[in-house]
Amino acid sequence: xxxxxxxxxxxxxxxxxxxxxxxxxxxxxxxxxxxxxxxxxxxxxxxxxxxxxxxxxxxxxxxxxxxxxxxxxxxxxxxxxxxxxxxxxxxxxxxxxxxxxxxxxxxxxxxxxxxxxxxxxxxxxxxxxxxxxxxxxxxxxxxxxxxxxxxxxxxxxxxxxxxxxxxxxxxxxxxxxxxxxxxxxxxxxxxxxxxxxxxxxxxxxxxxxxxxxxxxxxxxxxxxxxxxxxxxxxxxxxxxxxxxxxxxxxxxxxxxxxxxxxxxxxxxxxxxxxxxxxxxxxxxxxxxxxxxxxxxxxxxxxxxxxxxxxxxxxxxxxxxxxxxxxxxxxxxxxxxxxxxxxxxxxxxxxxxxxxxxxxxxxxxxxxxx
Amino acid sequence: xxxxxxxxxxxxxxxxxxxxxxxxxxxxxxxxxxxxxxxxxxxxxxxxxxxxxxxxxxxxxxxxxxxxxxxxxxxxxxxxxxxxxxxxxxxxxxxxxxxxxxxxxxxxxxxxxxxxxxxxxxxxxxxxxxxxxxxxxxxxxxxxxxxxxxxxxxxxxxxxxxxxxxxxxxxxxxxxxxxxxxxxxxxxxxxxxxxxxxxxxxxxxxxxxxxxxxxxxxxxxxxxxxxxxxxxxxxxxxxxxxxxxxxxxxxxxxxxxxxxxxxxxxxxxxxxxxxxxxxxxxxxxxxxxxxxxxxxxxxxxxxxxxxxxxxxxxxxxxxxxxxxxxxxxxxxxxxxxxxxxxxxxxxxxxxxxxxxxxxxxxxxxxxxx
Numbered sequence: 231x232x233x234x235x236x237x238x239x240x241x242x243x244x245x246x247x248x249x250x251x252x253x254x255x256x257x258x259x260x261x262x263x264x265x266x267x268x269x270x271x272x273x274x275x276x277x278x279x280x281x282x283x284x285x286x287x288x289x290x291x292x293x294x295x296x297x298x299x300x301x302x303x304x305x306x307x308x309x310x311x312x313x314x315x316x317x318x319x320x321x322x323x324x325x326x327x328x329x330x331x332x333x334x335x336x337x338x339x340x341x342x343x344x345x346x347x348x349x350x351x352x353x354x355x356x357x358x359x360x361x362x363x364x365x366x367x368x369x370x371x372x373x374x375x376x377x378x379x380x381x382x383x384x385x386x387x388x389x390x391x392x393x394x395x396x397x398x399x400x401x402x403x404x405x406x407x408x409x410x411x412x413x414x415x416x417x418x419x420x421x422x423x424x425x426x427x428x429x430x431x432x433x434x435x436x437x438x439x440x441x442x443x444x445x446x447x448x449x450x451x452x453x454x455x456x457x458x459x460x461x462x463x464x465x466x467x468x469x470x471x472x473x474x475x476x477x478x479x480x481x482x483x484x485x486x487x488x489x490x491x492x493x494x495x496x497x498x499x500x501x502x503x504x505x506x507x508x509x510x511x512x513x514x515x516x517x518x519x520x521x522x523x524x525x526x527x528x529x530x531x532x533x534x535x536x537x538x539x540x541x542x543x544x545x546x547x548x549x550x551x552x553x554x555x556x557x558x559x560x561x562x563x564x565x566x567x568x569x570x571x572x573x574x575x576x577x578x579x580x581x582x583x584x585x586x587x588x589x590x591x592x593x594x595x596x597x598x599x
Numbered sequence: 600x601x602x603x604x605x606x607x608x609x610x611x612x613x614x615x616x617x618x619x620x621x622x623x624x625x626x627x628x629x630x631x632x633x634x635x636x637x638x639x640x641x642x643x644x645x646x647x648x649x650x651x652x653x654x655x656x657x658x659x660x661x662x663x664x665x666x667x668x669x670x671x672x673x674x675x676x677x678x679x680x681x682x683x684x685x686x687x688x689x690x691x692x693x694x695x696x697x698x699x700x701x702x703x704x705x706x707x708x709x710x711x712x713x714x715x716x717x718x719x720x721x722x723x724x725x726x727x728x729x730x731x732x733x734x735x736x737x738x739x740x741x742x743x744x745x746x747x748x749x750x751x752x753x754x755x756x757x758x759x760x761x762x763x764x765x766x767x768x769x770x771x772x773x774x775x776x777x778x779x780x781x782x783x784x785x786x787x788x789x790x791x792x793x794x795x796x797x798x799x800x801x802x803x804x805x806x807x808x809x810x811x812x813x814x815x816x817x818x819x820x821x822x823x824x825x826x827x828x829x830x831x832x833x834x835x836x837x838x839x840x841x842x843x844x845x846x847x848x849x850x851x852x853x854x855x856x857x858x859x860x861x862x863x864x865x866x867x868x869x870x871x872x873x874x875x876x877x878x879x880x881x882x883x884x885x886x887x888x889x890x891x892x893x894x895x896x897x898x899x900x901x902x903x904x905x906x907x908x909x910x911x912x913x914x915x916x917x918x919x920x921x922x923x924x925x926x927x928x929x930x931x932x933x934x935x936x937x938x939x940x941x942x943x944x945x946x947x948x949x950x951x952x953x954x955x956x957x958x959x960x961x962x963x964x965x966x967x968x
Contacts, residue, residue: 231673231968232696244696244968278912301913304600321913322873324926327601327613346876347926370876377914378874378882409911504691505747507715507739513747518939520967524887524910541893542778543647543938544670544690544967545746557693557716569912570887573943576965596945598889598913599600599613 234579238586245502245560246516248575250475250590252582254496256292258474261492263294266468269460272296274318274449276471279569281305281594282578283312285474290314297340299469303328304597310339312593318342320405320449320469322370322378324350328599333357333365333398342366342447344405346380351392351399358398366402367393368447371434373427374408382406382434390443403445404438406431407469412454413479413525415486424458432464453493454483477568479525497578499528499563499571501546503555511539512555514546516563522570528563538563603948607955614871614929615885617944619844619959621951623865625661627843630861632663635837638829641665643687643818645840648938650674650963651947652681654843659683666709668838672697673966679708681962687711689774689818689838691739691747693719697968702726702734711735711816713774715749720761720768727767735771736762737816740803742796743777751775751799752806759812772814773807775800776838781823782848782894784855793827801833822862823852846937848894866947868897868932868940870915872924880908881924883915885932890915891939897932907932 232244243249266273275289277298286309289295297316300306306317317339323332324347335341336358345351345367358365369389372379380386386404393401408427414420427450435445451459451468453476459465472480475497501516518541521528530536530548537549546563548555555561565571572578573595580588601613612618635642644658646667655678658664666685669675675686686708692701693716704710705727714720714736727734738758741748749755755773762770777796783789796819804814820828820837822845828834841849844866870885887910890897899905899917906918915932917924924930934940941947942964949957 231676231966232700242696244694246967307600324873325613325871326927327611331601346874349926372877376877376880377911377916378876380876502694504693505715507747507749508741508745511745515967518891518893518936519942519965522887524892542746547746557718558695567887573888574965596888596943597600598615598884 234577234586234589236586236588240581240584240586243500243579243586245500246520247500248572248578249498249500250578250580251496251498252580252587254494255474255580258493258496259288259293262470262473263292265457265492266294271460271465272467274299274467274469276320276469277305277309279471279475280572281308281592282590283309283314283593284588284590286312286314289474302598303331304599305594306335306341307331308594308597310335315339318449320344320407322346322350326353329353329357333361336361336363336365340366342368342402344368344370345389345393346370346378348389348392351389351396355396355399361398364398364400367399368403368405368449369393370405371431373406373430373450374423375410382430383437386434387437387441387443390438391441394443401443403447403449404431404434405449407450407452409452412452413483415483417487420455421458424455428459428462428464435464453480472568475568477525478529478564478566481529481564495564497565497568498531499565501561501563503557503559503561506553506555506557510549510551510553512548512550514548514561515544516546517541517544519543519574521563521565522567522574524570525567528565531562531564533561603946603955603958605955605957609950609953609955612869612948612955614869615889616869617941617947618867618869619947619949620865620867621949621956623863624843624949627862627865628657628662631839631842632661634826634861635663640829640834641836643668643836643838645689645838646674646678648840648844649941650677650961651959652678652683652962653957653959655681655683658843671967672700673968674963675704675710676700677963677966679704684708687818689713689776691715691719695722698722698726702730705730705732705734709735711737711771713737713739714758714762715739715747717758717761720758720765724765724768730767733767733769736768737771737774737818738762739774740800742775742799742819743792744779751803755803756806756810759807760810763812770812772816772818773800773803774818776819776821778821781821782852784852786856789824790827793824797828797831797833804833822849841937844937846894847898847933847935850898850933864933866934866937867900868934870930870932872926872928872930875922875924875926879918879920879922881917881919883917883930884913886910886914887912888943890932890934891936891943893939894936897934900931900933902930
């Protein structure tokens with residue numbers, strides 16, 4: 231392949247390629263910093279979106295983030311190797327070999343992890359015994375996501391008490407994320423769902439406080455809901471990830487509401503037309519291996535006359551009723567879902583004013599363990 | 600991460616991990632070799648499924664393949680760098696920089712490409728001028744896939760005549776692949792669709808022959824239909840890819856019919872349970888970034904009591920009505936679609952009798968250009 235390099239024009243980039251529009255990206259960093267500064271809560275930006283040390287550094291340096299979240303021990307290793315020093319794994323780490331890796335990372339960074347199981351707390355404590363720095367541990371509660379997490383209330387209290395009593399662990403608070411709320415199209419329904427989440431979280435915070443276990447961190451929220459959690463008086467850390475890039479699904483949330491999210495689409499899959507042999511259709515070179523479809527097909531930027539109709543592994547079939555597209559013509563696709571799309575690519579190509587300004591390795595690509 | 604190594608037990612592999620069951624894989628190689636030897640057609644195995652030089656070598660050495668197909672110039676480069684010397688790009692290569700790369704590969708391997716456009720033929724010929732070896736060119740016809748390819752008949756003839764007259768190119772035949780037919784559940788409906796495809800292809804072959812343009816290659820077919828094309832008397836190369844691994848969708852095709860495909864599931868995503876905090880549900884550590892869902896969610900091997908209900912980026916939610924699963928318990932997932940699942944992973948871990956026997960890099964992972 232022809233490796234993209236700084237200074238190349240966009241026309242010289244081979245496709246399909248993952249592109250970051252730097253102006254939009256920096257606007258997103260600045261918008262979020264302003265919102266967060268006005269809110270009084272902390273932003274712990276979610277690095278699962280980008281898996282990139284370069285992006286994480288910008289989120290902290292320019293974007294006002296206090297640190298980052300990741301989902302996997304391998305992501306934490308990649309971020310800490312890149313110089314990020316405040317990392318929360320917003321997820322469970324339960325396998326013995328991963329717990330050992332996690333424990334060793336406490337030598338290099340301030341580290342937090344989430345738990346929802348008593349045996350897991352015991353295993354974490356055993357691995358931390360004799361280490362120089364403690365591991366911060368949050369109890370994850372299930373506030374409607376139906377995934378990990380104990381139920382709010384008494385079950386969370388029992389785990390928090392166990393953490394407090396455990397060697398090498400510090401009870402740091404609650405993880406209370408409702409992912410399903412992020413993409414609810416209707417703003418009022420979304421707000422109602424978050425109100426329910428906030429209430430369950432607030433009750434659990436009270437139960438813990440009454441038992442002498444104050445929460446230094448009450449964490450959750452994503453790009454679709456974070457102003458609501460930030461205003462709740464209960465949460466003090468929000469974990470937005472998608473805000474830096476956005477995607478087609480968040481575009482649909484934004485377009486469905488009068489309260490536009492402040493963020494711009496900054497992530498694209500640049501694609502080229504490779505076949506115009508059909509009547510009323512053209513075929514581009516970006517399919518499942520270039521853009522994830524778990525939240526729907528890509529949208530074609532600035533071309534409402536076209537429709538990305540169907541993806542196969544390496545092709546996208548585009549409805550082009552006017553047969554307007556020509557061979558090798560380029561289109562900018564807004565992927566359906568940013569996080570798993572980034573994970574398909576080894577690099578992000580950051581562009582401005584028609585030129586490549588930076589190449590960002592997707593540092594933790596494929597690091598799922 | 601803990602890097603998997605040869606000799607490790609399966610229990611020592613960190614999850615999620617992409618696993619190849621070597622016994623099943625070798626059975627699939629052998630089954631295909633026997634079918635192909637009896638059929639009188641050639642197998643040109645599709646490497647887009649695995650993107651692995653190691654697997655391609657086995658398909659040729661043990662599995663009776665005459666060479667391989669790929670979809671992308673970058674895949675061809677990776678395969679040829681790994682010593683594969685007979686490669687067809689079963690797809691269009693139209694960008695000028697990619698055409699230049701393609702032309703230079705003719706120094707190192709017998710190379711074929713597909714076309715559906717007159718300008719593309721002219722550009723390929725210009726790039727091949729003065730080179731030592733010709734480029735084999737097939738005309739792709741649209742036999743119902745509705746993707747690339749000109750219509751069968753006269754349009755194909757005009758392109759074939761242009762190829763024959765072009766410097767540096769050799770007219771090699773027809774590419775006639777109907778991907779949509781592969782996964783038709785009902786065997787009779789599948790056979791009827793292939794009969795239609797074969798008829799359109801046969802007519803085009805006749806039109807070309809009558810014009811003095813015999814097809815040395817008539818290519819197409821996949822794992823779901825290839826016995827039909829092989830028996831047609833029209834096709835002489837089949838391009839099966841999935842047969843070495845199979846997946847959940849091909850399992851559904853196989854299970855829906857009395858004529859079971861001869862191939863075994865050989866590809867798994869090994870996953871671990873990371874949360875049992877919910878009643879009636881457990882959560883595993885393999886989501887969208889470990890298994891592609893474009894052809895449906897994974898199936899859990901040998902556990903009909905469980906259901907992989909929902910994927911998010913790094914989680915799979917499993918219905919476990921009896922609460923039978925325990926923390927860190929392992930499950931073998933059959934991914935929905937093998938090709939894009941392999942493309943998520945940097946390596947395949949080949950196992951036999953409980954141990955790691957080989958580590959296969961996914962040599963062309965992410966090489967979409």
